[in-house]
Amino acid sequence: MKRNKLNMVIAVALCATVCFSSCIGSFKLTNKVLGWNESIGNKFVNELVFIALHIIPVYELTVAADAIIFNSIEFWSGNNVIAQSTQEMKGQNGDTYLVTTDQNGYTITNKANNSTIGFVFDSNDNSWSVSANGETTKLMTFIDANHVKMIGADGNDMIVELSQSGVMAYQEAARYGNFALK
Numbered sequence: 001m002k003r004n005k006l007n008m009v010i011a012v013a014l015c016a017t018v019c020f021s022s023c024i025g026s027f028k029l030t031n032k033v034l035g036w037n038e039s040i041g042n043k044f045v046n047e048l049v050f051i052a053l054h055i056i057p058v059y060e061l062t063v064a065a066d067a068i069i070f071n072s073i074e075f076w077s078g079n080n081v082i083a084q085s086t087q088e089m090k091g092q093n094g095d096t097y098l099v100t101t102d103q104n105g106y107t108i109t110n111k112a113n114n115s116t117i118g119f120v121f122d123s124n125d126n127s128w129s130v131s132a133n134g135e136t137t138k139l140m141t142f143i144d145a146n147h148v149k150m151i152g153a154d155g156n157d158m159i160v161e162l163s164q165s166g167v168m169a170y171q172e173a174a175r176y177g178n179f180a181l182k
Helices: 002-021 028-039 043-055 058-077 164-176
Strands: 085-090 096-102 105-110 116-122 127-132 135-144 147-151 157-161
Touching (some): 157 164
C-alpha cells in the first residue's frame, strides 16, 4: 500500500510541475535530437532514423524530459540549461578560450587576459553582431536564403551572395581594401 501512495505522490508532483508552470517551453532537447536527425542524410535516411527513434522511444523520452524538467527550469529561472553550454578551447597561439553558447549566440573569453567578444543573433532583423569593449557592430544581415548584407571594405554595406564565388569576391574586397567597422 505504501508503494501505491508513493507512486500517487510522484504522479501528482509531476502533474503539478507541468500544470503550475504554465510554460509551453522551447523543447530544446527534442529540437536538438530532431536537428541531428535532419542533418545525417537524405530524406529517406532521415525518415528511417525518425521511425527508429520512435521505436526505441528516444523522442518520447526527450519530450517528457523537456516538458517535465527542462521547460520548468526555463520558466522559473529564465534560462534553458540545454541551450547553454561552455567549452574550453586552445587557440593557435597557445591561449585558452572559454566559448559559452546561449540561445542568442556566443561569448568568447580569453582566459589569459579575461577579455571577451560576443557574437549575438537578433531574430528581429535576422542579423549577427559582434560586441567588444562596450561597442556593438552589426556584421551581417540575412536578406534572403541566398544573400547577406555585410560591411564592405569602404565601410558601406555590401550585398554578398552565399555561394563560393560570392564569398571569394568578398574575400578579395577585404584583402585589397581597408575594412572600417561602423
